[in-house]
Amino acid sequence: MAVRLDANDADFENAFSAFLTTKREAAADVAAQVAEIIADVRERGDAALADHTTRFDGLDLAKVGMRVAPEEIDSAFDTLDDAVVDALKLAARRIESHHARQRPEDDSYTDDLGVRLGHRWTAIEAVGLYVPGGTAAYPSSVLMNALPARVAGVERIVMVVPARAGNLNPVVLAAARIAGVDEIYRVGGAQAVAALAYGTPTIAPVAKIVGPGNAYVAAAKRQVFGTVGIDMIAGPSEVLVVADGENDPDWVAADLLAQAEHDAAAQSVLITDDADFAHAVERAVERQLETLDRAATASASWRDFGAVITVADFDTAMALANRFAPEHLELAVAEPDALVAKVRNAGAVFIGRHTPEAVGDYVGGSNHVLPTARSARFSSGLGVLDYMKRTSLLRLDADALRALGPAAMTLAEAEGLDAHARSIGVRLNL
Amino acid sequence: MAVRLDANDADFENAFSAFLTTKREAAADVAAQVAEIIADVRERGDAALADHTTRFDGLDLAKVGMRVAPEEIDSAFDTLDDAVVDALKLAARRIESHHARQRPEDDSYTDDLGVRLGHRWTAIEAVGLYVPGGTAAYPSSVLMNALPARVAGVERIVMVVPARAGNLNPVVLAAARIAGVDEIYRVGGAQAVAALAYGTPTIAPVAKIVGPGNAYVAAAKRQVFGTVGIDMIAGPSEVLVVADGENDPDWVAADLLAQAEHDAAAQSVLITDDADFAHAVERAVERQLETLDRAATASASWRDFGAVITVADFDTAMALANRFAPEHLELAVAEPDALVAKVRNAGAVFIGRHTPEAVGDYVGGSNHVLPTARSARFSSGLGVLDYMKRTSLLRLDADALRALGPAAMTLAEAEGLDAHARSIGVRLNL
CATH class of the missing domain: 3.40.50.1980 (Nitrogenase molybdenum iron protein domain)
Structure with a gap:
């Protein structure tokens, strides 16, 4: 039975404030264990991936291969009802066309001093998508994470998914195919996150990792943040x-x-x-x-x-x-x-x-x-912008530098940065 | 003397790869100490702020007050050359007009099934700006952090800056005034970050914290992330x-x-x-x-x-x-x-x-x-979007739900989420 509150009660404000700050999850502290796994993958690469996969997923990668073969993805469709495939395709079409409207625009303009300013958006070059195994594997989440990356123009989308006892969810594989993801590895946990961040001989590194996961995955994402980008910790x-x-x-x-x-x-x-x-x-x-x-x-x-x-x-x-x-x-x-x-x-x-x-x-x-x-x-849902980055552009000619340079030099000197001032002064003979 | 590399050398690729991964900073491990400071500020509020400010900054807040008075900001201008004030104002005008072009647009449209989709951007309600003390206090950074927030429409911008031995940099105060920031507290370090994230009787909490700082500040930002948003760790x-x-x-x-x-x-x-x-x-x-x-x-x-x-x-x-x-x-x-x-x-x-x-x-x-x-x-410079968030909007009428609902039910059932399916079926008498 849920709690019942009435905003007209005298003690409502206290009760609602307490309600707002209720913690719903005790995060398991696996940081130290995750740090060891990451270090191991950095040092031993694929061998470490294989060992941790045996240990956590009971799977011998030497037997089944790390990468999921195209035929395996094809055959996933054989086991699915047409209604499921059709629904996935309908969802994919709608997600793609909605997200296409989020593509940002570049900007370029020249101001009244002749300074050219602007910015250019470019796609992140490679993105890793973590997909949980077992019952937490939601094919809809594959579409929701992968399609905005495709719309953004990400060239390489890599999926990792643990295959406990060797099994992959065929609906997840079908969703990946429909979303255009064909580089799929059957590894999971902190070891998969480490491989995506640092690379191994088999898995080339990516620049950003997205997708939900358990406490190990969340801790690993926090630890590799900085080396790569991450999405939110959901x-x-x-x-x-x-x-x-x-x-x-x-x-x-x-x-x-x-x-x-x-x-x-x-x-x-x-x-x-x-x-x-x-x-x-x-x-x-x-x-x-x-x-x-x-x-x-x-x-x-x-x-x-x-x-x-x-x-x-x-x-x-x-x-x-x-x-x-x-x-x-x-x-x-x-x-x-x-x-x-x-x-x-x-x-x-x-x-x-x-x-x-x-x-x-x-x-x-x-x-x-x-x-x-x-x-x-303070934050937004996942979208196309999460797979792009903005580079700002600035161009001055000699006249514009003459107009703006002295003010920049004044501020550089006020901040005690005389090499900053000199880099302008040397161009203006000041 | 800098290293010299030639891209035509046989071993260049190895040398350049090593160069790319050179760590330039050993992060001091202050996480445990910072966790204690944050817990103390959460528990004792202003009293903890006062104690840590005495300890780290040698400053008695009971004597000088935590909040910087408007007259103190006014008098900062008296000590500055006109050239510096003029340069700050020129910089502010240019930053503001450039960032005004980054304001994002809302979207609203109805698709061929009669589904209304869209999104709305809103400003974050309150933002905290950390400004380092001493020689690392750059007035230009005050402008660069605060003005995009103002352009975004952030209603409350709070600045914290440590005043070691009681001194605040007058150029920083002038920059704050010019950027329209008038809620300024002379606290710094992890204790200031904790106050911004959790609030104290004197400092109301914010939803996001931005700005550079030392190892303590960076560790504190990492630890409060989730409770509030943070910018990058520079x-x-x-x-x-x-x-x-x-x-x-x-x-x-x-x-x-x-x-x-x-x-x-x-x-x-x-x-x-x-x-x-x-x-x-x-x-x-x-x-x-x-x-x-x-x-x-x-x-x-x-x-x-x-x-x-x-x-x-x-x-x-x-x-x-x-x-x-x-x-x-x-x-x-x-x-x-x-x-x-x-x-x-x-x-x-x-x-x-x-x-x-x-x-x-x-x-x-x-x-x-x-x-x-x-x-x-994988990431971009600071801009107006960092101070806003996008809420997505979806509206179906009965016809649109009849058209789309069955596919959603199919996917919900494929994911084993029958309450999801039922929430649609109950509306369609399915």
């Missing part, structure tokens, strides 16, 4: 639903449970102005839990981290939502656009009664890799 | 100059030394197709070092990390430059635009013989906070 997922009393309680309950089924540390929150509706949703959650495959996970999440908050009005609801800064924000109200305008901190907004968050997980077209744990206050 | 500065033999050796030598004077761990590299010119630059460096205020620093940098590389042609030069991925790239050649087109990895490019890097440090208009240590392979 926490457990969350949804905040702002709903009026006119919703079908079963629809909203289903949305709360869709989040809760991800992980016992996931979080589902309902904010509504209608206490009767709140009760109805709570009852619907309990009822739906009875017939859910992942009921154990979902009920633990709802019990430990779920919340139902009643408010007097939607201004209050949106103020609380902005403080919560949810990964996913649903606005299930009669006039949602008025609330959209008030959103300040959220990874993604799902607008209106017919936009369950789950549609955005798969086929909406927007990205499902979004900032968790209140990081929507 | 390493020592570097320049790579690609020059033909038609340059004045003194100009190029001055540019190499301008970089070298920053820090003994800074790095200056010349790539040229003209061996005689290379020698002439080397001689000019030695000659200029004799009359440089910061000769000790600059000569250590040039001796330990400087390099002169001769190549057969500029295609080779650009290939090496892209592997090096310099923070600053100067193209001092007759036809620089042809080389600009080949730039793939660089923080900023300074084009032509009349664009010494130092002009970009101050008054060019582009940002001088740029990716160091080869991170230009």
Whole structure:
């Protein structure tokens, strides 16, 4: 049973503040072990990869090969329903066309002093995509991570995925093929991250590593950060639903449970102005839990981290939502656009009664890799810009340097950097 | 004396690879001490700030006050030459107008299924700017960090700066005022970073912390990352100059030394197709070092990390430059635009013989906070986007959900997430 808060209660502010800072995950401290694995891969390369893969995944890479063969990817399609392949293709098309709109523009202009300024965007040359093994392998995440990289123009996209007991999820392989990823290695864990960052004879290094993983993978990404770029370190997922009393309680309950089924540390929150509706949703959650495959996970999440908050009005609801800064924000109200305008901190907004968050997980077209744990206050979901970098351009001619140089020299001298000043002065005979 | 490499030598590839991976800085391991300071500030707030400020900066905050008074900022201007104030204002105007062009655009469109998609950019609500104390206090960095935040629309910009022995650099205070920053606290180190991240009764928390600092500051930023956003962890500065033999050796030598004077761990590299010119630059460096205020620093940098590389042609030069991925790239050649087109990895490019890097440090208009240590392979200089975040928007109506929902349900079921499927099915009576 989720916690129940009323924004009109005298102690609400304390309760909500405590709720905001609740830690939902205790990070396992595997930093030292991960540091050893990384050092080993740097020193021994493929041999270290093979040893750690035997140890963690029970897999002999010498037998099956590190790289997944094209025929293996082909044959993955044989085991899949046409409906699944079609759905993957539909999702890929929609993700690709949505992300194509995010391609940034170069800039070049000359100002009134004759200084030419601008910037140019270029794709990162090589990117590594970590895909978890086993039940955490989400083919949709392969599409969501790989397709923006393709749209950005990344030339080389490398996928690593652990194959515990030798098995790879055929839907994951199909998603990789559909996303145009064909360099796939059956390695995982910190050892795979180390190989991507530093390279081995078999796996050439990349410049950035993205994708979710367990505590070992997260620790390894933190440790190689700087040598390569990394994406966010994702926490457990969350949804905040702002709903009026006119919703079908079963629809909203289903949305709360869709989040809760991800992980016992996931979080589902309902904010509504209608206490009767709140009760109805709570009852619907309990009822739906009875017939859910992942009921154990979902009920633990709802019990430990779920919340139902009643408010007097939607201004209050949106103020609380902005403080919560949810990964996913649903606005299930009669006039949602008025609330959209008030959103300040959220990874993604799902607008209106017919936009369950789950549609955005798969086929909406927007990205499902979004900032968790209140990081929507300062960061964005994954997109094309995460696979590009901007180089700034500056060009002065002799006249422009004469116009601007003396001010630069003044500031250089104020900072005690006389070689800076001289590099301008020597050109101006000053 | 810098290292000398020739790209035509048989062992060049090995030598250049080793050169690329040379570590220029041994990071002091202060993580444990920093963790204690952060925990103390979280627990004791302002009292902890006062204690650590006494200990590290020899300053009694109870006497002077934590917040810098407006009159103190006003009186900073009294001690400055008009030329310095004018130069700061010129720099600020140019930085502001350049960065205004980086403001991103929102997007909203409806696709052929009637799905409304888009995104909205919003400014981060509050940002903390760390400014180092003492000789590392660069007023130009205050402008470069604060002005893009203002352009982005950040409502609250907080500056922290340690005041060792009570003194604040008046040029830094003037730069802050000119950049519109008036919430300034005389605290520094890990304790200041902790205060910005978690808040104290005096300093309200921010959502992102930017700005350079020493090992304590860098470690603190790493540790609070996640609770707040951070910018890059900057390493020592570097320049790579690609020059033909038609340059004045003194100009190029001055540019190499301008970089070298920053820090003994800074790095200056010349790539040229003209061996005689290379020698002439080397001689000019030695000659200029004799009359440089910061000769000790600059000569250590040039001796330990400087390099002169001769190549057969500029295609080779650009290939090496892209592997090096310099923070600053100067193209001092007759036809620089042809080389600009080949730039793939660089923080900023300074084009032509009349664009010494130092002009970009101050008054060019582009940002001088740029990716160091080869991170230009995967990241960009500081800009307006670093102070904003993108919220994605998705809206389906009943028809669009009927069109897309079944494919999403198929994928949810393939991933074993039946509550996801149900949240769509319940709306479609499936």
